[in-house]
Amino acid sequence: MTVHLAILPILIPMLGGLLMLLPPFKGPDRYNFRRAASLVLIIAQLICAIILMMTVMKNGAIMYAVGDWQPPFGIILYVDLLSAMLVLLTSFLGLGVTLYSCAGEDRQGKYFHPLVHFQLLGIYGAFLTNDLFNLFVFFEVLLIASYTLLIHGGGKHRTAANVHYVILNLIGSSLFLFALGTIYGITGTLNIADMALRIPELSESDQLIAQAGGSLMLIVFGLKSAMLPLHFWLPRTYAAASAPVAALFAIMTKVGVYCIFRVYTVVYGDNAGGLADMVQPWIWPLAILSIIIGSIGALAAANLRMLVGNLVIVSVGTLLITFSLRTPEATAAGFLYLIHSTLITGALFLIADMISSQRGKATDYFVIARKLKQQTLLGIMFMVAAMAVAGLPPFSGFLGKLVVLQAATTPDERIWVWSVILLSSLVTIIALSRAGTTLFFRSTPSHDNVEDVGASKWQLSGAMLLLIASPLLALFGASVVEYTNNAAAQLHDIDYLLDVMKLNGGAP
Amino acid sequence: METVYVICVGVLTSCGVFLCLRARTFSVVVGLTMLSYAVNLFLFSSGRLSLDGAAILGMADQYADPLPQALTLTAIVIGFAMIAFVVILAIRARADLGNDFVDGRDPPDTDKLVKPNGGKV
Numbered sequence: 001m002t003v004h005l006a007i008l009p010i011l012i013p014m015l016g017g018l019l020m021l022l023p024p025f026k027g028p029d030r031y032n033f034r035r036a037a038s039l040v041l042i043i044a045q046l047i048c049a050i051i052l053m054m055t056v057m058k059n060g061a062i063m064y065a066v067g068d069w070q071p072p073f074g075i076i077l078y079v080d081l082l083s084a085m086l087v088l089l090t091s092f093l094g095l096g097v098t099l100y101s102c103a104g105e106d107r108q109g110k111y112f113h114p115l116v117h118f119q120l121l122g123i124y125g126a127f128l129t130n131d132l133f134n135l136f137v138f139f140e141v142l143l144i145a146s147y148t149l150l151i152h153g154g155g156k157h158r159t160a161a162n163v164h165y166v167i168l169n170l171i172g173s174s175l176f177l178f179a180l181g182t183i184y185g186i187t188g189t190l191n192i193a194d195m196a197l198r199i200p201e202l203s204e205s206d207q208l209i210a211q212a213g214g215s216l217m218l219i220v221f222g223l224k225s226a227m228l229p230l231h232f233w234l235p236r237t238y239a240a241a242s243a244p245v246a247a248l249f250a251i252m253t254k255v256g257v258y259c260i261f262r263v264y265t266v267v268y269g270d271n272a273g274g275l276a277d278m279v280q281p282w283i284w285p286l287a288i289l290s291i292i293i294g295s296i297g298a299l300a301a302a303n304l305r306m307l308v309g310n311l312v313i314v315s316v317g318t319l320l321i322t323f324s325l326r327t328p329e330a331t332a333a334g335f336l337y338l339i340h341s342t343l344i345t346g347a348l349f350l351i352a353d354m355i356s357s358q359r360g361k362a363t364d365y366f367v368i369a370r371k372l373k374q375q376t377l378l379g380i381m382f383m384v385a386a387m388a389v390a391g392l393p394p395f396s397g398f399l400g401k402l403v404v405l406q407a408a409t410t411p412d413e414r415i416w417v418w419s420v421i422l423l424s425s426l427v428t429i430i431a432l433s434r435a436g437t438t439l440f441f442r443s444t445p446s447h448d449n450v451e452d453v454g455a456s457k458w459q460l461s462g463a464m465l466l467l468i469a470s471p472l473l474a475l476f477g478a479s480v481v482e483y484t485n486n487a488a489a490q491l492h493d494i495d496y497l498l499d500v501m502k503l504n505g506g507a508p
Numbered sequence: 509m510e511t512v513y514v515i516c517v518g519v520l521t522s523c524g525v526f527l528c529l530r531a532r533t534f535s536v537v538v539g540l541t542m543l544s545y546a547v548n549l550f551l552f553s554s555g556r557l558s559l560d561g562a563a564i565l566g567m568a569d570q571y572a573d574p575l576p577q578a579l580t581l582t583a584i585v586i587g588f589a590m591i592a593f594v595v596i597l598a599i600r601a602r603a604d605l606g607n608d609f610v611d612g613r614d615p616p617d618t619d620k621l622v623k624p625n626g627g628k629v
Contacts, residue, residue, distance in 0.1 A: 133579055140586045147593060151600075159597075159604040160612040163533065166594055167610065170540050171528060173590070177547040177583055184576070185554035 005055060006064035006077045008048045009087050009124040016041040017117035028110055035102050038113035042095045045120065049088040056084045057483075061490065061500045063130075071501045072194035078130035078500070081487035082335065086127045086258060089339055090251050093346050093466065094120050100350050100462030101244040103455075108153040108242070115152070119145035119248060126255050130501075132183070132190045135259065136176050139224075143169050146252065149245045150237065161240035168223065168233050176220040182213030193501045196266050196494055200273035207274050214268050218260070218279050225256025225316050227283075228290040235297060235309035243353030246305070247346040247466070253312060254342055257319045261331065261491065264323070271494055277326060284324040290317030291420050295427040304352040304364035304435055308345060311389055314424055315341035321417055322404055330407035332488035336481060337400035340473055344388045344397065347466035351381050354455040354463065355439055366435055371443040374454045379440045381467060386432040388470040391425045396473035401425065403481065509557060513549070520546035531615070533598040533608050540594060544587035552580045 016037070019025070025033045056062060061080040065071065079087075098116060106112040122142025129135050147169075151162045184190055186209050187198040202210055219230070226234040234253070238246045264279050272278070294313030301307035315337070322334030352364050355378055362369030372378055388395035401421060408417040473480055490496060498504040520542050527539025555573030562568035563577060598608070605612040 133582070137582065137586070140590070144589065144593065147597075151597075156604050156612075159601050163597060163601050163610060163612070166597055167528070167536055167540070170590055170594060171543065173586075174524075174540075174543045174547045177551055180579075181547075181551040181554040181576075184579075185556075190575075 002055070004064070005048075005052055006062050006079045006128065007066065009045060009052065009091070010077075010121060010128065012041060012045050012048060013117035013121040013124070016044075017114040017121065020114040020117070021111075031107050034113045035106065038098050038116070039102075041117060042091065042098045042120075045091040045124075046088075046095055049084070049091045052079060053081075053084040053088050056081055061496070063500050063502075071503055072189050072191040075134050076130040076191060076193075076501065077128045078193075078497070079128060080490050080497075081483065082258075082261075082491050083127045085335065085339070085483065085487055086254070087124055089342060090120060090123050090127070092469070093248065093251055093342060096346060096350070096462045096466040097244045097248045098462075099465060100247070100459050103458035103462075105153070105242055105244055111148070112152060115145050115149050116244075116248065119149060121145075123251060123255060127258060130192050132180055132192060132195075132263075134190075136173070136180060139176065139255075140173060142252070142255070143173070146245075146249065149248070150241050152245055153242045158240045161237045164233055165237045172220050172223045175216055179213045179216035179220060182209060182216065186210050186213065191501070192263065192266055193494075193497050193503055196269070196271060197498065197503060199267060199275060200271060202273075204274070211275055211278055214264075214275070214278060215282075217263065218282065221256045221259045221263070222286075223256070225253045225260065225320075226290075226313055227256075227316065227320060228286045228293060231290065231293070231313050231316075234313060235301075235306050238309040238312065238349070239303070239305040243350055244462075246349040246353075250312065250342050250346040250349065253316050254319075254338055257316060257323070257338065260320070261323055261334070265331070265491055266494055266497065269492070269494065270326075280324050280326055283320050287317045287320030287324055288416060288420050290314070290320065291424045292317075295424040295431075298431040299427060301431070302365055304355065304366075304439065305349065307431060307435055308348045308352060311348070311428065312341075312345050314428065315345065317424075318401075318404060318421060321421070322407060325407055325409075325413060325417075327407065327409070328485075328488045328492045330404075331491060332481070332484040333400075333403035333407040335484040335487055336403055339480070339484075340388070340396040340400040340470065343466050343469045343473075344385055347381075347463055347470075348385050348389065350459070350463040350466065351378065351385055354378055354459055355382070358454070359439075364439070366438040368438070368442045368444060372440065375440060377460075378455070379436075381463060382436060382440070384467055384470070386429075386436060388467075390428040390432060392429075394471065394474055396470040396477075399474050399477050399481075509559075513553060513557060517546050517549050517553070520549070531609055531611070533601060533610055536610055537591070537594055537598055541591055544583075544591065548580050548583055548587065551583055552576050554579075 020034055020037055025037055056079055064077040066075045119142055122138050122145060125138030126135055147166050151158050186206050187195050189195055189198060199210060223230045238249060268275050268278050270276055291314050294310045294317055297310035298307050301310055319334050319338055322330045356364035358372045359369045388397040391397040391401040405418055408414045524539045524543035524546055527535045530536055555576035558572050561570040561572030563572050563574035602608045607614050
């Protein structure tokens with residue numbers, strides 16, 4: 001079993017999701033069966049992810065050759081500290097989302113739970129694979145699940161948002177294939193590690209083609225991660241999605257960021273000869289602009305979900321800044337911030353949904369409406385989440401932003417990174433406190449909300465689970481920082497990757 | 509052969525991009541289809557074009573790279589599924605939003621576009 005551990009995070013949701021389409025889980029009235037099966041599956045994935053992480057920490061990175069076709073020919077799954085961490089993060093987020101959806105959101109469509117698992121399958125696959133074409137396939141798996149999840153529950157605004165989302169991503173997929181074809185035509189390989197060997201050996205003219213391929217791929221990853229000029233789809237899409245889906249999508253932008261980290265560190269990284277760090281000059285200004293635009297969007301947002309959607313753009317900008325500093329320390333800071341921002345934006349989407357369901361027709365718009373049923377409880381949850389996302393101590397956001405600030409070393413970098421991140425934190429605090437005062441303190445005096453039911457136990461447990469991770473991350477900060485440091489060092493150590501792949505010296 | 513092939517891919521891609529920029533879902537869907545055709549051809553050519561090449565060792569003097577063929581096959585399958593999905597979605601959007609614009613909103617001068625004779629039957 002331990003031999004096949006690396007592929008288990010892909011197999012469990014795939015087989016489990018397929019089984020959920022069959023009796024006894026089939027049919028609109030069997031939702032209790034589906035909920036139980038879904039919870040069992042997600043807990044199995046969580047356990048599997050923890051075991052995988054332990055194994056990687058103890059024995060070093062795992063290479064799993066699917067069908068035993070050895071690199072550079074076969075499809076390779078590669079689990080290092082970074083992949084294991086992200087798989088664990090995804091399954092944890094998945095648990096929170098599944099718990100939340102059991103409150104009744106999942107009954108709006110028959111296939112909600114299987115689709116969540118297919119979505120998770122695609123995300124795990126994208127994190128685990130070391131083959132660019134396989135990455136494309138897993139992208140498509142997670143995308144087609146997200147297309148259907150986004151429209152879950154129906155409604156005009158969801159259809160409209162989904163049309164944009166689907167068309168944009170289909171164009172993105174075409175671009176991805178163009179990029180893949182270009183790079184394959186030049187390097188003759190799809191294995192990321194093998195590519196890292198081939199790129200420095202290219203002739204001058206071939207390097208230009210490889211650069212074109214790499215730049216095309218940056219557009220694709222930028223679209224997935226909502227990097228600046230490609231971010232327009234994000235706030236509307238996330239605001240339109242139902243709450244558990246939006247929370248699950250919190251990891252989707254991170255898939256794009258992860259791919260940028262992986263591909264542009266290993267393939268087009270320091271070792272790439274003439275193409276070394278070729279995207280860094282592009283990403284640096286775009287990252288800073290992403291933060292600025294995200295912050296302005298957060299100030300201008302008319303409802304809570306739109307605000308959180310803009311905060312996602314801010315977090316993507318921060319992550320890209322840590323990428324463009326190009327040191328292992330900065331990368332480590334980015335990973336820490338990635339864990340924090342994924343969980344906290346996920347939690348914020350869930351909290352926004354609970355708030356909006358208790359405010360009648362006003363939903364989560366910042367207007368004066370009736371008083372919330374669970375004013376105190378939701379108020380505290382919102383405040384914790386807001387403090388965490390803005391980066392105030394004692395929560396994980398403070399730690400995350402602190403390490404990002406420390407990662408900037410030269411004076412030039414400091415001026416930009418410090419000013420942009422600190423100012424955006426200030427703007428975030430202003431936007432969130434404006435939101436909080438309207439939502440919680442300014443209410444109409446009449447008490448006509450007796451028929452409202454509060455948030456159910458399922459909803460609270462799902463949101464709490466994601467929220468509690470923030471103080472925990474800060475509490476165990478030392479070990480988390482140590483882990484991300486090791487993960488970043490491993491990502492930057494390309495010789496180690498080649499050793500694990502048994503490509504060092506063997507390949508021409 | 510290469511020249512004709514390149515022209516085909518180029519024309520398909522530019523038509524696809526042009527159609528994707530149109531305002532109505534039908535032309536966008538056709539554009540996406542064309543883009544995916546162009547992509548398939550492009551991927552196929554990434555293993556270099558050769559005539560009379562066998563993909564299996566020991567069958568012929570010349571060999572073709574089998575990997576792009578496998579990639580193209582996968583891309584065709586995935587592309588087909590995605591196009592099917594977007595067609596259904598476009599029909600759903602037409603029903604839900606009441607028009608077939610990608611924005612979901614009628615532009616202010618729609619009447620002029622739809623009824624060239626000023627609305628007279």
